[in-house]
Amino acid sequence: MSPTRHTSDRFAPGTFSPRPTPAPASALLRAQARIESLLFLRHGEQQLLTLVIPIGMLIVFSLLPVTDLDDPVDEIYPMTLGIALMGAGFTGQSIAVAFDRRYGALKRIGASGVPTWALIGGKIAAVLSAVVIQLVLLTTIALFLGWRPDLVGLIPAAVFILVGAATFTSLGLLLGGTLGSDLVLALGNTLWFLLMGAAVVTVIDPDLPTAATDALDLLPSVALTHGLVDAASGSFNVVALLILLVWGAGGTLAALRWFSFTMDGD
Template identity: 40%
Template sequence: MSRVLGSAPAPLLRRILLQGKYEALTMLRNGEQLILAIVLPLLALVGLTVTPLLDGLGGSRVDVAVPGILALCAMSTAFTGQGISTGFDRRYGVLRFLSTTPLGRAGLIAGKILAVLAVLVLQVLVVGVVAFALGWQPTAAGWLPALVLLVLGAAAFTALGLLVAGTVRPEATLAITNLLWILLGALGGIVLPAERLPGPARDIVHFLPSGALGEALRDAFLAGTFNGGATLILLLWTAIAGAAAIRWFKWN
């Protein structure tokens, strides 16, 4: 009998790694997303360090600012960047095409999550270098809980980004994600602690993923403590947004 020669698909893990690499490079090569992921967080870090907005919050300006900036990085990449990218991939039929390849839908989503984590690592490195140059002195015991919280925050924001990208038109995704980035960045407790926000915002930010992540990272880096309440909020947002995305995501 003659053998039928054919090329078998690569192992699933390799497919996911290659997709994650492609997604990460695409995000970093996009000028708008690079500004959101790196430039604006760095500008916010310098601005908060040279102004008195964070004075009197239990640490130096840069010590209080950096956790919020890292949380902003997670939101920029996982929510705004991934949401916009996925929305336009859906518009141009990329999602529908890739979902029918050996990569599959699960592999495609896994690749997107991997890309978010890869870009987030780069963001932490860049922000960390600049922050140390500005005099950042984080509590050593806070690094482990902070890294866990960053991953959890990225998961929550990725789920939210995919929910938006999979349920509304790409143009609406662009508007919604950018608008929420501005609102949550300014009034969502992610950069400015709740103590610095006006009354109505101060009462609700603890229940937002932005406020929970910002508060938990400040507790980790300033005091070396693990904020269980904020972690529970992030887990709930991840579960609810993830379930909603699975239920209502439209691939075309």
């Protein structure tokens, strides 16, 4: 027998079992989505950003005379839904990913053969799981506060929720997957506060100067908020959707390009 003969030539297929092979893409995505969703829903700090603060804002802005809106809940509810989604997708994911990288958890995931696209897909699925809970709780409270939706806007609202979840998750992964954990902790919370403030001010202060409004409209948080507010009234804000898509595409491409499973020096 020639010493260069390959093992595959000596034994018939099926001789040895098990025969490990790469998992199908769909199985990879399902498994990653499940574990990411469980980890996300068990994290108390993330629930503060994604549920407690938005619910508090919904109740306070709807019941107390702090705005000049005629029917505040009609615009406050979509705004708080957008803020909740942003907290789940951006701040929560960026901080979680950064500390997973710091403690080596993502390095082990990468070593197991999970590709970057599967990790991003799993994170998006985890955010969508949180969004379902947010929708149930915030909608229930809004209905008790007198909110009455226009059923025509259900499809536009669903589109903005899905695109918004993907957009902010990709931006969160970009931040958490490229910078150090301490910097992400500070920068993630600061950016979340600024993006939230921009969304809030455009809703409760409709008399902003045109130049300020035009500039704020380009932010993803404002685009999501306007899209959800318009959807609640039965219309589809195409411009806001395009702005979200641009941010989402840019964040996804950048995350795929520069996302790292480890910190520098690991």
